[in-house]
Amino acid sequence: MGRVLADLFKKRGPVRTIGVIGMGYVGIPAGALFAKSFEKVYGFQRDSSSSGYKINLLNAGKNPLKGEEPGLDELLNEVVQKKKFECTSDFSKISQCDAVTIAIQTPFLNPTDLIPDFSALEEGIRQAGKYLSEGSLIVLESTITPGTTANWAKKILEEESGLVAGRAFGLAHAPERVMVGRLLRNIQEHDRIVGGIDDASTNRAMELYGPVLTSGKLIPMTATAAEVTKTAENTFRDLQIAAANQLALYCEAIGINFYDVRKGIDSLKGDGITRAILWPGAGVGGHCLTKDTYHLERGVKIADEQSVDFPDGVESLYVTARHINDFMPMHMVHLLKKGLNRSGKKIKGARVALLGWSFLANTDDARNTPSESFYLLCMEEGADIRVHDPWVTNWPGIDVSQDLESVLSGVDAVVIFTGHRMYYQLDSHKVRELSGSSRCVIIDGRNVIDPDVFIQNGFIYLGIGRGDKNSHPI
Structure with a gap:
């Protein structure tokens, strides 16, 4: 099965277009850095009453995050001006992406019952599954319960796409390791943990994150x-x-x-x-x-x-x-x-x-x-x-x-x-x-x-x- 997926990745060619679902403290800097290293990045954001305002701001090259965030304002403006980054509520553009990352919050409504609120994450995963194409890669960056990627997320993606993970598309977990106030620096300098559901997925995810790192190393598992x-x-x-x-x-x-x-x-x-x-x-x-x-x-x-x-x-x-x-x-x-x-x-x-x-x-x-x-x-x-x-x-x-x-x-x-x-x-x-x-x-x-x-x-x-x-x- 892994050989079939590896051949699909090879046939598709190198990663060129990337989708980032979730324009928050993780998705915005990640999208900007991907846009610096790859041909095109789509930042996917729901046009909701609470967060829809980010779409116009980002497409104007403006950072919606407040506080001191060194380098982010300048980088966003640069990649937007070069037309390498676009924020959109049109999730159908996921079909154009070679790789899609998902960075959506995963809170607990009541920690004592150990049941997380995965509703927002599930929506993002379903959108990715609905439009993913053969030979693409899905990467969860959200912090999640161990076992989520290879079980719950895999099942949803297969239901929505009609494709089989590990055969028709890759699936991995590469958790964010950032602190607000140093987002760009953390993404580039911290070692990146990359874990696929199979070797082919892991290797493809390493292709995705390698160009973004400056001093950080890739750690596969x-x-x-x-x-x-x-x-x-x-x-x-x-x-x-x-x-x-x-x-x-x-x-x-x-x-x-x-x-x-x-x-x-x-x-x-x-x-x-x-x-x-x-x-x-x-x-x-x-x-x-x-x-x-x-x-x-x-x-x-x-x-x-x-x-x-x-x-x-x-x-x-x-x-x-x-x-x-x-x-x-x-x-x-x-x-x-x-x-x-x-x-x-x-x-x-x-x-x-x-x-x-x-x-x-x-x-x-x-x-x-x-x-x-x-x-x-x-x-x-x-x-x-x-x-x-x-x-x-x-x-x-x-x-x-x-x-x-x-x-x-x-x-x-x-x-x-x-x-x-x-x-x-x-x-x-x-x-x-x-x-x-x-x-x-x-x-x-x-x-x-x-x-x-x-x-x-x-x-x-x-x-x-x-x-x-x-x-x-x-």
Whole structure:
């Protein structure tokens, strides 16, 4: 069967035209880079009320993503001007594509039931199957439950196309490995995991991604191994963050500075020594880390293999890490209450400035932002919350302001949730003047301000991991 597909790829010739389904944080930079290296790229985007606006913007060479994204504006304009990139809602043009990548979000509506919402991904896969032609390649870039490519996705593509995967068309998983704020760089420099359902699919996918890489290497494996690789690497990062968060909570309880401890741990270096430790914070957000643990856990449960040999009565280490990271917005509420209590106030009726709505510094990416969890918890407590973010201009049901001074005016407390560059420059005198309070509370969830400077200017300071400062004399 593999030989038949390999011959079809050879007959079709080299990859020239590429389709990218999903014009988001992954699809847009990927499409632009493909257009730089190949003859033609179609970016497929539904003309919906929420996202249809991207079509005209992209076809004008304009980047719909906000925030700092080095090189993307220039590259988009270049490939559009050269007529190598076109965004369209006409999915029938998939029939013209030698390869089609699909990058669509795969959230969990309720992580505890381990059932992902694949509805949007399914729509994209069905569109690809409906129009795919013999000898084409379909690549899933979305992070998915292990086993999805070779089973669920394969079945849908075959149903829609009437063709057989591995014989008439290729199918692979090549997970994205990008961080907002460095999209182009990540796609070009990170090694690319490529897993086909067979050798012919893997080899064709390597032809697709090879020209885009600058310093990154291609790492071939099976489709399911690629799915496990992606979910596991994000699970491990989430685990590392949870370890830092738990240590920060310990340092607060003991009354010491987490950052001193971290520096000490990090100083141990040598052959075979690995003591890497990440940073604690107000919570973990984004589309990946908040869900990929559950994809990995689900993959184990649905695999038609032997059961996992694991200690009885012990919850998954990875799921426990998720619970710790999900707890951090609540911890921020606890710090806020403690600070307000020291200032002689209660959280009910307190005026609070929440600084940062995106989950990632210097971007507009607010998917699964921990700021929202904190906001809702404070609203339940009766607090009056104002939100500031320099990049996020709107959010359903939330008034997000770009006017920092108005948000800080007359507040009882300032809570820093995102490490935006501008928050590092907060002036204690100016903030105190705007607040109008001699005992304004400031809660630092990202270690962006110097506590001593604010304490000396009359603030009541509390910060994650700052047990040495959280009970400072007033």
